Amino acid sequence: MRTRTSAWLIEVRPAELTFGEGRESFAAAAELARVCGWEFAVVGEWLPHTMMTLD
Structure with missing residues (x-):
């Protein structure tokens, strides 16, 4: 994602998959x-x- 001041790399996952591995x-x-x-x-x-x- 780009904003006016920076660029972001955003990892989107279901909450239950954000821990562990x-x-x-x-x-x-x-x-x-x-x-x-x-x-x-x-x-x-x-x-x-x-x-x-x-997407």
């Missing part, structure tokens, strides 16, 4: 984002009406 891949993605000068976030839950816009 995913932590290692999140760390790798966060490092990649840092190297590129981006921000990184993990999103585990969206409001119901936003789910239809994810």
Whole structure:
């Protein structure tokens, strides 16, 4: 996602999949984002009406 001031790499998963095995891949993605000068976030839950816009 791009904003006026930054770029973000956002990992979107169901909340129950944001713990355990995913932590290692999140760390790798966060490092990649840092190297590129981006921000990184993990999103585990969206409001119901936003789910239809994810592709």
